[in-house]
Amino acid sequence: MMDGKLLARARDGLARRREENAALRAEREKRVYARVPEIRDADAALRALMGEVISAAASHAGPEALAEIERRSGELCRKKETLLAAHGFAPDYLDEIVSCPRCRDRGYLADGSMCACLEKRYEAERERELREAARLGDESFSDFDLGYYEGQARQYMELALAACRQFAVSFGPGAPNLLLQGGTGLGKTFLSRCVARVVSGRGFSVDYEPAQAAFAAFEAQKFSRDPETWERSSQQVEKMLNCDLLILDDLGTEMTTAFTQSALYNILNTRLSAGKKTIVSTNLSDTELAERYIPQTVSRLSGEFDTLTFKGRDIRAIRKERRYL
Ligand SMILES: Nc1ncnc2c1ncn2[C@@H]1O[C@H](COP(=O)(O)OP(=O)(O)OP(=O)(O)O)[C@@H](O)[C@H]1O
Numbered sequence: 001m002m003d004g005k006l007l008a009r010a011r012d013g014l015a016r017r018r019e020e021n022a023a024l025r026a027e028r029e030k031r032v033y034a035r036v037p038e039i040r041d042a043d044a045a046l047r048a049l050m051g052e053v054i055s056a057a058a059s060h061a062g063p064e065a066l067a068e069i070e071r072r073s074g075e076l077c078r079k080k081e082t083l084l085a086a087h088g089f090a091p092d093y094l095d096e097i098v099s100c101p102r103c104r105d106r107g108y109l110a111d112g113s114m115c116a117c118l119e120k121r122y123e124a125e126r127e128r129e130l131r132e133a134a135r136l137g138d139e140s141f142s143d144f145d146l147g148y149y150e151g152q153a154r155q156y157m158e159l160a161l162a163a164c165r166q167f168a169v170s171f172g173p174g175a176p177n178l179l180l181q182g183g184t185g186l187g188k189t190f191l192s193r194c195v196a197r198v199v200s201g202r203g204f205s206v207d208y209e210p211a212q213a214a215f216a217a218f219e220a221q222k223f224s225r226d227p228e229t230w231e232r233s234s235q236q237v238e239k240m241l242n243c244d245l246l247i248l249d250d251l252g253t254e255m256t257t258a259f260t261q262s263a264l265y266n267i268l269n270t271r272l273s274a275g276k277k278t279i280v281s282t283n284l285s286d287t288e289l290a291e292r293y294i295p296q297t298v299s300r301l302s303g304e305f306d307t308l309t310f311k312g313r314d315i316r317a318i319r320k321e322r323r324y325l
């Protein structure tokens with residue numbers, strides 16, 4: 001059984017390919033028309049002939065009339081080919097461009113069966129989905145150990161754990177945005193990935209991005225000249241802006257530039273406007289956030305996000321000590 005969501009994505013991919021090919025063909029036509037206006041005239045005459053065929057059919061014209069139209073149309077086509085050749089264009093230069101000649105990029109064959117090219121796209125979508133799932137990791141709430149936190153820190157962390165659990169199981173349009181705030185090694189990444197797994201498992205699109213990777217994608221999308229890098233980073237940016245839940249981890253570890261400031265503002269503002277939910281985690285305090293980011297960003301973080309404060313001792317350090325006990 002094929003997954004409908006993945007199949008829809010595969011077909012969207014094919015539709016985009018059709019559009020690209022159509023755009024490419026339109027460009028070719030424009031170039032040829034500019035260089036060889038006679039070809040534009042021939043095309044116009046061919047279109048007019050199409051009209052004649054239709055009215056001939058409607059008025060039940062005899063076979064001679066149709067044969068005459070056929071003859072003139074053949075003549076025009078040959079004239080076009082001669083003109084193309086005379087100006088150094090390949091004879092099929094103006095033909096429809098298709099990536100898969102078997103289905104002409106429709107994805108299905110005449111007998112209704114699926115074309116191999118669409119099957120291949122479907123497989124690629126499936127693999128991408130699996131890779132994504134692997135990227136979201138295997139952290140789960142049941143492995144989150146409150147035993148690492150003592151005293152008052154434990155109370156904060158019980159609250160953080162309960163809030164994240166609640167967020168994950170009830171995720172939907174009414175969910176808040178979360179700011180996970182606190183020192184290093186306290187479980188921010190761990191908990192946010194627990195949330196990612198549960199929310200993604202419930203069928204929402206979830207993207208987890210360390211801040212540095214997120215900003216690198218924006219930069220590549222803006223500045224990369226390599227088409228593959230550009231394509232990949234554009235997809236990543238698109239996902240960051242539009243997925244149901246974005247987890248932006250380790251905000252503040254990036255080198256802050258005018259570019260990252262505007263990218264961050266863009267992420268937050270686009271998502272807030274669309275009602276999409278975001279979890280931001282950071283080592284920075286409120287004061288440090290206010291010092292580092294532009295007021296528009298700070299205002300959104302403080303006004304539109306619920307803060308969960310992480311407290312305690314660095315669990316990386318605790319684990320290291322225990323290794324020597
Ligand atoms: N409550 C917990 N129970 C078990 N392991 C935990 C818990 N919290 C964190 N860990 C583990 O401790 C390490 C540090 O946690 P994590 O990476 O989530 O910290 P962080 O708050 O994101 O730190 P940083 O600010 O440096 O990114 C990880 O290996 C993580 O799996």
Ligand SMILES: [Mg+2]
Pocket residue numbers: 188189190249250
């Ligand atoms: Mg972290």
Ligand SMILES: [Zn+2]
Pocket residue numbers: 100101102103104105106107108115116117118
């Ligand atoms: Zn095909």
